[in-house]
Amino acid sequence: MNDRNRLRRRFLQFLASSPALYYNPYTLSQTLTDPYAPETVSRAGDAINVFDFHETAKRSLMPGHYTYMALGTDDGGTLSANREGFKRFQLRMRRLIDVSNIDTSIELFGKKYPIPIILAPCGSNKAFHPDGELAVARAAKTKNVEQILSTVTSTGVEQVNEARGRPVWYQLYPSREWTVTEALVKRAEASGCPVVALTVDLPASNREVLDRHRRATNSDCQMCHSPQANVIPQKPMYQNIELSGGRSPDGSFMDWDFVDRLRDATSMKLLLKGIVTAEDAALAVDHGVEGIIVSNHGGRAEDSGRSTIECLPEIAQSVNQRIPIIIDSGFRRGTDIFKALALGADAIAIGRPYLWGLGSFGQEGVEAVLDILKKELEIVMKQARTTHIAAIDQRFIT
Template identity: 40%
Template sequence: MPPAPRPGSIPRDIAAVADYEPFARRCLDDNAWAYLAGGAADEHTLRWNRAAFDAIRLQGSVLADVSGGHTRLTLFGHDYAHPVFLAPVAHQRLFHPDGELATAQAAEAMDAAMLVSTLASTRLEDIARVGRAPLWFQLYVQPDRGFTRTLVERAEAAGYRALVVTVDAPVWGLRNREQRAGFQLPPGVEPVNLRGMSMPGTPQLAPGQSMVFDGLMAHAPTWRDIEALRGLTRLPLILKGICSARDAQQAARLGIDGVIVSNHGGRTLDTLPASIDALPVIADAVGPSLPLLLDGGIRRGSDIVKALALGARAVLIGRPYLHGLATAGALGAAHVIKLLREELEVTMALCGCARLQDIDRRILFTPLPGRTSEPEKR
């Protein structure tokens, strides 16, 4: 389907974040849409990320005094105006000609932290120069470990506040929707931060060897690489893509500063649990000493409250701000953040929470055993 012209402004009938999705679909061709909207394999995890939030109920609280309330928080030694962060997404010029530069402008306008992808279509230094949004750098450990070190040094020199290592995609997931669409990067869109990196040659496999185990995974990072990075950088080191308590505990043992509970937006291993379902299990396993963030499925301010109640300190949004970006550029992406922050404040007030620290599991409604709040079907 050929893309329609962008509206040029925020469409009048957008009242919620989800309203942007159909506009974004009309503004993008089939190639870009397959990359943005698709998940791995049968896309169960992609759907569960959203459905799991809908299954969680809030317990409101009336007559609470929330005067002077706010959404401020401190993470890894820095203050943030609110807990809505922009997840790292590759190749953003697929969705708008200004790509990551427009996203950075939106982040600055709305006081949001932005995580910049290794596979950005704009140089990480150029993103850092366009504004004053707090930036974190998302790192894919490259087969060339020397080049990986260079990426870390560049991020430090450019003023990035944290290093986020994605650990759940040593090989790409089975992205059948992209395969069916014949996805490819169009001319002018490339991972510019990887220019000049030497690539390993095609492995010569002996009879009986596996292309996956002995080929594609030959240069995949391990916990040893994480230990090396811990000693390499002065930045807070955060692991993104952990869904199991065991892996989170190992991260804590290695002195990792934080974990982003994430299933990569349902794009790597299908039938992983929804991120919000994995969150409380991990929170219970590691305790409050290891800060947790959550990525995946956020579409409402009430979703943010649910994530904070279950142990997250902040949340990351991905597809929602890209829908805004595709529709109306920086203005659309900023509007998405604005909507979520306003909904977050309304939900907090109606739950009797004046500050993020007031949000805990007590604001979640738990039905009596054997009972449900769903209406009986007749």
């Protein structure tokens, strides 16, 4: 056999023993695609996890609106930290406890909810679906969860309450001028809102990412927005409120005296949204605040690089069960929710996930996101052998 034939024979022997000969298009496609990669879906019910709604919304939303939703501050350090933070905690799973029946319900401020999930306040929902906050309210009604309505909602609180079937919770951005703040609070109170959440984490907002995007896409936003530079005065909650001359929303002046003043000015329960340290949590309790939302605005406030799940242990210790703790920023999985409950939260809130659902399929998408998170929470509760929410405590986390 000459060299050429010997080589040919070796090559054929190699092929005969190679898995490539048993070519199977199914296994090949499995190895070529990432099985964890999110996919776009054409029906809400086809989504496997909430990331599928992200992928779907990304493709259907206007680029400017998508970026407004997706952005984080500066380099997005806090945005990614919010997800990475969950990896710093692991679950300690128990065995051999009957988990045939699981109860995911909680009680908060005297009301019972089927799941420990709240819809966080997000402004301008009409940027994601024409039905905007009304679609979210209808989903909140069907699933019986709480919706916190943003001050910069694209629909007035009265209409949203009607769609929800009962008054929602109201989120407050204050103005330096007390009369403006007071008018917002009185309107929410008059509409029946039982809770007001004062957002305390935005003394200054950083629009760098959004501005970069605007420049890159050369988008002047006038397809949706009227040419005036400031869209805030056009928002429904500011109807009939004069916002010129330093009266526009501004969080930079706020201090604990302001919290006291607000506490005295309303009969609504007062929550502080944006607490990230034990010191401020303790002060909140001292100032008669009725609940805390541990939040960094979903990575949109400061680029501290610190996730909320990592802030939670010190806050839970400081609050010591005196008032409810709600936490948001980065929650995407049932295991994330489980970890927060184990570390001392009473409920969690989601922002972007329900906006992804809204942007993909309106009300149905928001409902599907809540269903997926409930299902995932049930699974991990079964795996950890916890039959009800109160059973989830520090022993399940390390």
